[in-house]
Amino acid sequence: MKNIGIVYFSGTGNTKFVANNIKRELEIYNKQVNLINIEKGNINLKEYDSIIIGGPVYLDRYPEILIKYMEENLKGFTGKCMLFSTQASDKEAIAFQHCIHRVPFLNITYTMFIPMPNNFYNFMFKRSSKEEENQLLLESISLIKSGVKDFLEGILKTYPKKNINEKIIDLVYHIVYPHYVNYVTKKITIEKDKCINCKMCEMRCPVQSIRIDDKVTFKKNCLLCQRCMSSCPRDAFSYNGKSFIQYNPDFNTFKTIK
Numbered sequence: 001m002k003n004i005g006i007v008y009f010s011g012t013g014n015t016k017f018v019a020n021n022i023k024r025e026l027e028i029y030n031k032q033v034n035l036i037n038i039e040k041g042n043i044n045l046k047e048y049d050s051i052i053i054g055g056p057v058y059l060d061r062y063p064e065i066l067i068k069y070m071e072e073n074l075k076g077f078t079g080k081c082m083l084f085s086t087q088a089s090d091k092e093a094i095a096f097q098h099c100i101h102r103v104p105f106l107n108i109t110y111t112m113f114i115p116m117p118n119n120f121y122n123f124m125f126k127r128s129s130k131e132e133e134n135q136l137l138l139e140s141i142s143l144i145k146s147g148v149k150d151f152l153e154g155i156l157k158t159y160p161k162k163n164i165n166e167k168i169i170d171l172v173y174h175i176v177y178p179h180y181v182n183y184v185t186k187k188i189t190i191e192k193d194k195c196i197n198c199k200m201c202e203m204r205c206p207v208q209s210i211r212i213d214d215k216v217t218f219k220k221n222c223l224l225c226q227r228c229m230s231s232c233p234r235d236a237f238s239y240n241g242k243s244f245i246q247y248n249p250d251f252n253t254f255k256t257i258k
Contacts (some may be wrong), residue, residue, distance in 0.1 A: 001030045002049040003032040007074075009039070009055040009066040009206070013224025014086040014116040017251045019054055019139060022084070024255060025148040036068040039206055041176075045077045054084040056225070059177055060093040060169045063223050065206060070103045082110040082151045088118035088125065094169055110157045112147035115139050119226065119247040122239050123184055137254040156162060185218040187240045188229070194236035201228035201237075 006023055010016035016037075023033045036043050043051075051074065054065040062085070085095050092113035100108055117136050119229040121127035128136070150157065190212065201210050209222040216237075230246045237244035 003034050003047050005034050005036055005043055005045060005048040005051045007036045007038060007051060007053045007069070009037075009063060009064075009225050010124045011056055011206070011223065011228050012119050012247045013249070013251060014119065014159075015054050017058050017137070017249075017254075018084060018086055018116075018140060018144065019203065021050075021056075021144050021255060022148060023053060023106075023195045024150075025096055025144055026075040029148075031152075038066060042073055045074070047087060048077070049076060049079050050081065050151075051079065051251070052082040053086065054086070057085050057089075057093045057095045058224060059173055059180075061095045061173065065223065067099065067102050070096060070106070072097075073090070074103065075105055077253070080109045080151075081106050082112060083108055083116060086114050088128070090115055090118060097128075098170065100159055106180060108158055110147070110151045111156065111159065112143065112151075112157075114143055116140065117249055119212055120224075122226070122229075122242075122244050127245070130156075133249045134253070137249060137251070140144040141254060181218075181220070181222050181224060185222055187216070188244075189238045189241075190216045191236045191238055191243070192233045196234055196236075198233065200231050204228060204231040234254050 004026055004137055008015050008017070008019040023035055034047070053066075053070065053074075055062045083096055083099060085092065087093060096111045106182070115136055117128040117133040120123050152246045195212070197212065199212065202212060205228050206225065207221045207223060209219040210228045211217045226247065229244045230248075232246075235243065235246065241251050
């Protein structure tokens with residue numbers, strides 16, 4: 001029996017949490033499952049009957065690092081696929097439509113949107129309370145259970161490859177997003193009395209964007225995933241003059257039960 005592969009990218013842990021719980025849920029059905037973090041290796045397509053692909057949503061789309069991985073590593077796979085997304089929203093974005101348009105060679109039969117706690121609160125939006133965080137994590141387990149069941153039973157839930165809203169968002173994305181990244185990263189600083197120059201932020205950046213010298217700088221390819229700042233062992237980052245509050249939900253408390 002071939003395996004099911006779960007391919008994912010996770011910035012600060014939301015998508016990793018969901019991927020792990022999808023794996024646990026599939027194992028309840030006696031499926032053999034492998035987790036594939038796109039930053040740590042390629043995938044042997046011959047090992048899998050089905051592939052589940054997931055990532056966070058940044059401005060209505062998956063991060064480019066995940067899309068490119070799919071384009072470069074999943075071409076030629078003919079089994080059925082599921083897409084899942086994590087986002088601090090009560091309404092799914094059009095990331096699925098954009099992805100389906102970019103990777104039309106994949107047989108995507110099911111999509112699953114998982115609302116998650118807001119991890120972007122240092123830059124904008126209100127921070128989720130601990131109660132709200134826990135409620136969203138708990139609800140995600142129920143969504144995962146029903147989504148995995150539907151996928152295994154062959155229920156179809158997908159989107160057309162072409163969508164006018166996706167084209168509009170694509171245009172806005174290419175015009176606005178680079179400027180927004182530059183706007184945000186210019187306001188990120190290091191508190192020198194806290195920084196121990198461990199370079200953990202540089203080592204953990206998925207696209208090698210951040211550099212720490214006398215000050216912090218970012219390349220244009222920054223994803224705004226915030227992993228660098230959430231990885232700092234001394235909480236040395238600030239945004240717009242205020243100390244960066246690291247994202248740290250109680251992921252270990254909420255797991256599917258085998």
